[in-house]
Amino acid sequence: MGNQMNDKLDYIIENLAEKYPAPETELNHNSPFELLVATILSAQTTDVQVNKVTRELFEEFNSPDDFAKLNPNDLADKIKSIGLYRNKSKFIVESSRIILADFDGMVPRSFSDLLKLPGVGRKTASVVLVGAFSTPAFPVDTHVFRVSNRLGLANSDRVEEVEEQLKDLIPEELWADMHHWLIFHGREVCKARSPKCEICQLKNYCNYYQKKGE
DNA sequence: AACTCGGGGCA
DNA sequence: TGCCCAGAGTT
Numbered sequence: 298m299g300n301q302m303n304d305k306l307d308y309i310i311e312n313l314a315e316k317y318p319a320p321e322t323e324l325n326h327n328s329p330f331e332l333l334v335a336t337i338l339s340a341q342t343t344d345v346q347v348n349k350v351t352r353e354l355f356e357e358f359n360s361p362d363d364f365a366k367l368n369p370n371d372l373a374d375k376i377k378s379i380g381l382y383r384n385k386s387k388f389i390v391e392s393s394r395i396i397l398a399d400f401d402g403m404v405p406r407s408f409s410d411l412l413k414l415p416g417v418g419r420k421t422a423s424v425v426l427v428g429a430f431s432t433p434a435f436p437v438d439t440h441v442f443r444v445s446n447r448l449g450l451a452n453s454d455r456v457e458e459v460e461e462q463l464k465d466l467i468p469e470e471l472w473a474d475m476h477h478w479l480i481f482h483g484r485e486v487c488k489a490r491s492p493k494c495e496i497c498q499l500k501n502y503c504n505y506y507q508k509k510g511e
Numbered sequence: 512a513a514c515t516c517g518g519g520g521c522a
Numbered sequence: 523t524g525c526c527c528a529g530a531g532t533t
Contacts, residue, residue: 340528342517343520384531416531439527489527
């Protein structure tokens, strides 16, 4: 049983070496703050639109100081194309104010402090820790959650548990690569609604695929 | 635990 | 043109 898991993990790790396209969906950023904003904007939002909107925003504004001065309604007008824009505008302005008031104008570098910012949950906090501060973390978004459960790398309906199970299973030096791979695989193959099991190299290791065949 | 926020993309 | 997709906060 543990052996099956090891075989499966080994197989996936070997396939990591096989190149998968660099995620152009990766949130680009020139500063921790820009990554924070981009990640808040990305919630519940499929894709590259976020990079475009973020670039436009940061041509005009740069620092928490700039954003803290904004009227959330004005910011909302600039980010309409990504949806949920009223919430996200409020989150970004309010987070900027908290960063100025409580964190010396610097994006906090700890998980617990990041969670104090509105619009920042465990997924967003983890993305910032990894992307801005090279701090080991394992962001569990819906791709990671779904793919891990289907493949049997994790088994839980709770995000926190999936995160713990993955961290226990995967050697820390592989967290980043595994994370990229899970997201890529979730987007391109192991899709939420119509997974392309026929082309999946891992179907023979997959709980979901086997259950489907029964 | 269920509901809300909102658009873009694709069948 | 309607259905599907993706997190965090609130009730």
